[in-house]
Amino acid sequence: MQATITTATLVGVDAVPVEVQADVSSGLPVFGIVGLPDVAVQEARDRVRAALRTSGYEFPNARVIVNLAPAPLRKHGTGFDLPIALAVLCATGQLEPRAFDRISAVGELGLDGSVREVPGMLAHALAASRQGRDLLGPESAATVVHAVPDLRYRPLLGIRAARQGIPSTCRRRSPQEAPPSAPGVDLSDVVGHMQVKRCLQIAASGGHNVLFVGPPGAGKTMLARALCGLLPPLSAAERLEAALVHSVAGRDPSPVLGGVRPFRAPHHSSSIAGLIGGGSPPLPGEISLAHTGVLFLDELPEFGPASLQALRQPIEEGAVTLVRAHGAIRYPARVALVAAMNPCPCGYHGDPEKACSCPSGLVARYQSRVGGPLYDRMDISTRVDRVDPGLLLSDDQAVGVTTAESRQAVLAARAYAEARARSGLRRSLHPGALSLLEHSARRMNLSGRGVTRLLKVARTIADLGASERVLEGHVAEALTYRGWKG
Amino acid sequence: MDQSEIGTRGEAAAAAYLERVGMQVVDRNWRNGRGEIDIVALDGEELVICEVKTRTTDSRGTPEDAVSPAKQRQLARLAQAYAASAGIGETCNIRFDVVTVRVLAADRALLRHHRAAFVVG
Numbered sequence: 001m002q003a004t005i006t007t008a009t010l011v012g013v014d015a016v017p018v019e020v021q022a023d024v025s026s027g028l029p030v031f032g033i034v035g036l037p038d039v040a041v042q043e044a045r046d047r048v049r050a051a052l053r054t055s056g057y058e059f060p061n062a063r064v065i066v067n068l069a070p071a072p073l074r075k076h077g078t079g080f081d082l083p084i085a086l087a088v089l090c091a092t093g094q095l096e097p098r099a100f101d102r103i104s105a106v107g108e109l110g111l112d113g114s115v116r117e118v119p120g121m122l123a124h125a126l127a128a129s130r131q132g133r134d135l136l137g138p139e140s141a142a143t144v145v146h147a148v149p150d151l152r153y154r155p156l157l158g159i160r161a162a163r164q165g166i167p168s169t170c171r172r173r174s175p176q177e178a179p180p181s182a183p184g185v186d187l188s189d190v191v192g193h194m195q196v197k198r199c200l201q202i203a204a205s206g207g208h209n210v211l212f213v214g215p216p217g218a219g220k221t222m223l224a225r226a227l228c229g230l231l232p233p234l235s236a237a238e239r240l241e242a243a244l245v246h247s248v249a250g251r252d253p254s255p256v257l258g259g260v261r262p263f264r265a266p267h268h269s270s271s272i273a274g275l276i277g278g279g280s281p282p283l284p285g286e287i288s289l290a291h292t293g294v295l296f297l298d299e300l301p302e303f304g305p306a307s308l309q310a311l312r313q314p315i316e317e318g319a320v321t322l323v324r325a326h327g328a329i330r331y332p333a334r335v336a337l338v339a340a341m342n343p344c345p346c347g348y349h350g351d352p353e354k355a356c357s358c359p360s361g362l363v364a365r366y367q368s369r370v371g372g373p374l375y376d377r378m379d380i381s382t383r384v385d386r387v388d389p390g391l392l393l394s395d396d397q398a399v400g401v402t403t404a405e406s407r408q409a410v411l412a413a414r415a416y417a418e419a420r421a422r423s424g425l426r427r428s429l430h431p432g433a434l435s436l437l438e439h440s441a442r443r444m445n446l447s448g449r450g451v452t453r454l455l456k457v458a459r460t461i462a463d464l465g466a467s468e469r470v471l472e473g474h475v476a477e478a479l480t481y482r483g484w485k486g
Numbered sequence: 487m488d489q490s491e492i493g494t495r496g497e498a499a500a501a502a503y504l505e506r507v508g509m510q511v512v513d514r515n516w517r518n519g520r521g522e523i524d525i526v527a528l529d530g531e532e533l534v535i536c537e538v539k540t541r542t543t544d545s546r547g548t549p550e551d552a553v554s555p556a557k558q559r560q561l562a563r564l565a566q567a568y569a570a571s572a573g574i575g576e577t578c579n580i581r582f583d584v585v586t587v588r589v590l591a592a593d594r595a596l597l598r599h600h601r602a603a604f605v606v607g
Binding site for chain 1: 562
């Protein structure tokens with residue numbers, strides 16, 4: 001007797017449909033799984049056998065062969081437990097096979113027959129909805145999967161419950177909306193640093209990369225965290241796209257679904273696979289987990305040169321493409337990049353008060369670790385100096401703008417940029433601005449990319465001032481954020 | 487009493503037990519060149535291949551431990567050979583049971599019957 005249950009396996013952030021076919025025949029008692037299963041899928045045999053027994057079903061004392069089609073596709077993960085169990089139950093007549101015609105099933109089984117969540121529930125939900133199938137899966141995932149519009153979800157607590165028929169589709173449970181200003185650092189929490197806050201505003205308005213240079217303890221990390229709150233609210237499509245990455249990586253996607261932009265700060269000892277993604281089976285890296293949010297690289301020169309080189313192309317493209325022997329996988333990676341570094345090993349090079357104790361050759365060597373191409377991609381570089389202790393401890397602190405206020409300006413600038421003609425970036429240049437740009441580009445030996453990026457920053461500054469043309473002052477301000485060197 | 491005699495008595499006890507619970511023993515100590523099946527029985531429609539392990543002490547592990555994965559594979563091969571030689575086709579279900587006999591005293595033993603003790607693969 002044979003039966004087929006539809007499920008899916010993850011390839012990147014997509015769930016590719018897979019058919020689980022079970023054949024039960026007499027002969028030597030065998031329980032075999034074929035069709036390129038990985039170790040986790042092979043282990044399904046023991047879980048399924050125990051789960052069926054404890055749930056009041058009978059595991060057939062017969063020759064049971066399970067095939068996962070299409071056979072050439074690699075299958076991984078524990079999500080095959082539930083479809084394999086259902087296929088065996090259908091093939092032995094313990095469940096009605098026709099009930100599963102319009103259903104895709106996914107879930108891991110506990111030895112007690114409970115159905116558990118697997119990584120990528122959102123991807124499975126999206127695939128099922130595209131195929132026009134209902135998704136049968138763990139009860140605990142019911143809230144998360146409803147981020148996918150038009151999905152009919154049938155939650156299953158344990159495989160025992162399937163005996164009473166397939167559970168009916170459950171009411172949509174909308175995820176909790178996060179407060180509009182994401183919890184984190186508010187700009188007004190950071191004392192002083194007026195110029196840096198301005199830089200963050202420009203970066204948030206135009207989507208520019210930022211480099212902070214300053215001594216330890218100056219507040220670089222706090223300022224980077226504050227950028228998340230400045231960015232405009234995520235659209236529904238962006239939320240789903242970002243949540244998909246988190247779901248596939250086995251993390252809780254509900255904060256992103258609630259509208260909180262991710263903030264990722266990988267340690268500088270992270271491996272390349274950890275940063276851009278990789279492994280077997282491949283998982284998204286930090287840069288993809290930061291998709292739509294902020295990727296903060298603290299202690300930039302301490303990152304290995306290979307790691308930094310590997311980050312360059314994804315930053316430029318907004319996506320990571322991992323090519324493996326059995327195909328290419330693409331993870332989204334559109335991030336606001338914030339990097340921070342000390343100006344020298346001791347941290348005080350260029351400090352107005354404390355002298356740097358590093359030998360002069362060491363400073364240059366330390367700074368050169370990052371490499372020109374990456375410096376070139378940092379549109380806005382700024383010093384983050386120590387705040388005067390008097391200011392820090394005084395009662396009436398100059399808090400300056402709050403995140404909410406600054407965000408208003410960001411939203412206005414973005415709306416303005418949206419409204420003005422997208423074309424003719426060069427033509428919107430005021431003649432004075434043009435000559436300043438040309439002059440500076442020559443003097444600073446800017447690359448073509450350097451000039452374009454400088455111009456874009458100047459354009460964003462003009463947008464913040466609701467100015468249709470880019471004036472000399474805008475270019476001048478943009479120039480101050482360029483070409484930092486201790 | 488030497489080792490082989492203990493084994494033989496254990497197998498006799500196991501066969502008597504299987505008959506008592508309603509199975510029909512059809513063969514004892516069936517062997518080909520590659521090994522031996524202790525007991526072959528019929529339980530309704532099912533062909534039961536039964537391995538008997540008899541022990542006087544647990545000092546070398548329990549008798550159940552002795553049915554290792556390698557032993558299971560050997561029994562699977564023997565079962566196929568037996569089915570072929572007895573003219574039993576693919577239509578018959580085969581089951582692997584294990585009976586362990588733990589000798590406690592000269593006239594006392596503890597017998598355990600593991601139905602469907604393992605499947606292959």
